[in-house]
Amino acid sequence: MSAEIAGDGATITPYTDGPLIVRGDFEILSVDGEVLPSGRKTVALCRCGVSAIKPFCDGTHKLVGFRSGDGE
Amino acid sequence: MSVLQHDLAVTAFPMEARGPLSTRLTAILSQGPDDSAQGLDLSPVAEAAVAAASSVVRDDDVQLSLFILYGLHYGSFPAVSADWEWHPALVAARRVLERAFEDELRATVAVPPLPRPTRVAVARALSELTSADSGPSLSRYIAKKATREQLGEFLIQRSVYTLREADPHSWAIPRLTGRAKAALVEIQADEYGGGRPARMHSEIFATTMEEFGLDRRYGRYVDEVPAITLASLNVMSMFGLNRRLLGAIVGHLAAFEMTSSIPNAMYANGFRRLGYGVGVTAYFDEHVAADAVHEQIAANDLAGALAEDEPALLPDILFGAAACLVVDGWAGAHILDSWTADRSSLRSGTP
Numbered sequence: 001m002s003a004e005i006a007g008d009g010a011t012i013t014p015y016t017d018g019p020l021i022v023r024g025d026f027e028i029l030s031v032d033g034e035v036l037p038s039g040r041k042t043v044a045l046c047r048c049g050v051s052a053i054k055p056f057c058d059g060t061h062k063l064v065g066f067r068s069g070d071g072e
Numbered sequence: 073m074s075v076l077q078h079d080l081a082v083t084a085f086p087m088e089a090r091g092p093l094s095t096r097l098t099a100i101l102s103q104g105p106d107d108s109a110q111g112l113d114l115s116p117v118a119e120a121a122v123a124a125a126s127s128v129v130r131d132d133d134v135q136l137s138l139f140i141l142y143g144l145h146y147g148s149f150p151a152v153s154a155d156w157e158w159h160p161a162l163v164a165a166r167r168v169l170e171r172a173f174e175d176e177l178r179a180t181v182a183v184p185p186l187p188r189p190t191r192v193a194v195a196r197a198l199s200e201l202t203s204a205d206s207g208p209s210l211s212r213y214i215a216k217k218a219t220r221e222q223l224g225e226f227l228i229q230r231s232v233y234t235l236r237e238a239d240p241h242s243w244a245i246p247r248l249t250g251r252a253k254a255a256l257v258e259i260q261a262d263e264y265g266g267g268r269p270a271r272m273h274s275e276i277f278a279t280t281m282e283e284f285g286l287d288r289r290y291g292r293y294v295d296e297v298p299a300i301t302l303a304s305l306n307v308m309s310m311f312g313l314n315r316r317l318l319g320a321i322v323g324h325l326a327a328f329e330m331t332s333s334i335p336n337a338m339y340a341n342g343f344r345r346l347g348y349g350v351g352v353t354a355y356f357d358e359h360v361a362a363d364a365v366h367e368q369i370a371a372n373d374l375a376g377a378l379a380e381d382e383p384a385l386l387p388d389i390l391f392g393a394a395a396c397l398v399v400d401g402w403a404g405a406h407i408l409d410s411w412t413a414d415r416s417s418l419r420s421g422t423p
Contacts, residue, residue, distance in 0.1 A: 015368040016192055017199065039271070039358070040262050044365040052337070057364040059333030062203055 012045075017068050019044035019057035028055060085149060086291035087140075090299075091133025093121040093165075097140050104153040112161035118168035128172045129180075129399065135302040138173065139232075139294070141166045142309040146239060148290060170310050174317075177307065181395045189383035191376035198323075198371045198393055202330040210404040211335035213411065214342035223343060225417050227281055228293045229407060233305045235281075235290045237274040238263035240308035241325045247318050250381065255373035256322075259329070259366045273362075276355045283351035296418040304403045311392055319388030320395065322378055326370040327393035328400075332363035 010024035022028075022043050028036045036055070044057035048066035051058045085102060089095040096117055100109070118137070125131035143149050144157045156162060187197035214226060233240075238260055245256055265271035278288040287293070294302075311321035340356035350357075375393075379386045410417035 015372055016195065018368050019364065021365065021368055038361070040362065040365065041266055042258060042262070042365055042369070044361075044368060053361060056361050058337060058360045059364045059367065062199070063334070 014047070014068060014070055015044075016070055017066055018047075018061060020047055021045075085151070086289075087136070087294040089133075090136045091121060091124075091131075093117050093133050094136045094140065097137055097165075101140070101144075101149070101152045101156055105155050105159055109159065109161070112159070114161050114165035115168055118165040122168060122172040125172075128169075128176045129303045129402070130299050132299045134169055134172070135299040135306055136294075138166070138169050138306045138309070139302045141169070142306060142313065145309075145313060146236060148236070170314070173303075173306070173310060177395050177399070178391070181391065181398045183387070183390050183394050186386055186390060189379040189386050191372055191380050194376040194379040194386070194389065195371040197390070198326050198330060198375060201390070201393055202327055202397065210408045211338040213408055215338035215345070216342070218342050218346075218411070220346055221416075222411055223346065223348075224284060224286060226339075226407065227284055227286055228296055229301050229403070229417060231277070231281060231286075231290075231293055232297055232301055233308070234277040235274055235288070236305075237272075237277060239274075240305070240312040241321060243312035244318060244321045244325075247315050248322075248378070250377075252322070252374050252378040252381065255369050255377065256325075259325070259369050259374070262362060262366065273355070273358070276358060280352050280355040284348070296420055298406060298417075298419055300399075300403045300406050304399050307395055307399050311395075317388060317392070319378070319382075319385030320392030322375050322385070323389035323392030323394075324396040326367075326375040326389075327396040329363050329367040329370040331397065331400075333360050333367065336360050336363065 008025055010022060010026035013021045013023070015021055022045060023041070028038060028043065028045075030036050038056065046054050046057045046061075047068070048061035048064060050060045050064050050066075052060065085098050087098075089098050093114075096114060100112070100114075121131070121133050121137065122128060125134050128134050140149075141162060144152065144154075144162065147154070184197065184201050187193040210226075214223070218226070241256070242260055245253060245260070248256055261267075263273050265273070265275070269275060281288045308321070308324060311317045311324050336356045336359035340353045340360070343353045343356065375389050379389055407417040415421070
């Protein structure tokens with residue numbers, strides 16, 4: 001949380017058993033280097049590997065029981 | 073198209089009464105509060121409506137009356153005088169209905185064991201609760217089987233809430249503080265388009281209705297939806313408008329967001345299956361990515377953080393989440409049961 005107060009730049013926060021949430025000033029690029037429009041200020045990036053809209057999260061990590069191993 | 077067009081009611085009161093209480097309400101509210109309103113007492117009629125209902129959640133007169141009374145706060149009926157909003161007789165009647173509504177929900181909704189009041193434990197408990205929700209799969213039916221007519225019914229059923237999407241949960245913003253407030257505003261800012269009116273979710277849904285060939289004006293289809301559909305919105309309004317239920321509205325939003333991405337992908341597929349283009353499917357596609365973000369914020373930064381900061385609210389956070397799943401499950405089951413029995417889910421039988 002406190003890192004966000006620092007101002008410019010972006011933060012990437014892992015959410016337990018879920019995606020990486022990206023906030024701040026960022027651009028997401030495709031493998032070809034093209035900017036991928038996300039349409040929103042805060043985005044979720046897939047880290048379970050099964051999203052159908054990669055690199056963004058589509059919630060399917062729940063269906064495959066993804067465990068990030070970083071919770072309590 | 074004006075962004076606000078869907079707020080214009082079709083007529084002064086775009087709906088028919090469904091019993092003695094809603095008959096009184098629509099008659100009274102069709103005029104401004106004049107001197108004759110001073111001695112108004114609607115509590116006996118409200119008490120009678122509650123007493124006559126075998127289930128308050130499924131009673132047409134009670135749920136339509138609650139919908140009308142909450143509509144005074146949202147401004148759902150522009151032709152109704154705003155002076156009615158805080159009229160003591162209407163507030164008193166609303167409290168009679170809300171007490172019965174809440175009592176019935178508390179008696180029927182099973183709340184899971186409480187986790188420890190920490191951000192991660194609460195998020196995990198909400199995740200388990202929402203994953204265990206094995207309700208009837210309306211979304212699977214829509215993806216694979218629904219006809220064009222049924223897709224239209226689905227949009228009509230959804231329109232009562234979705235043309236005002238996000239508004240019920242916004243009542244909670246000034247009642248929260250600190251990180252929970254920041255989290256709710258982060259979600260709601262996205263719901264409301266991030267500063268771009270055309271991107272407001274309610275506006276995207278209005279476009280979906282229009283592209284499908286339906287009327288986008290708010291209230292146009294209220295007569296068509298059963299009590300349980302109105303109850304799905306009323307439970308949000310009740311949780312949102314009563315500060316003592318702050319935990320419940322937060323839990324409701326978490327459960328709502330956590331059960332959204334995957335069904336919305338299936339809804340989009342159902343509309344594509346019957347040849348509908350992006351004008352119709354954009355709303356559902358948008359919610360796959362949007363709610364994958366919102367569910368994380370809602371479970372962790374809103375509900376989890378609130379439980380950590382105010383542990384006394386934890387039981388209601390879980391109650392609100394469970395109530396969302398149960399009531400929306402009943403509303404979905406009504407639609408699915410109707411369709412599998414070859415019936416319309418609408419009250420008139422046809423859209």
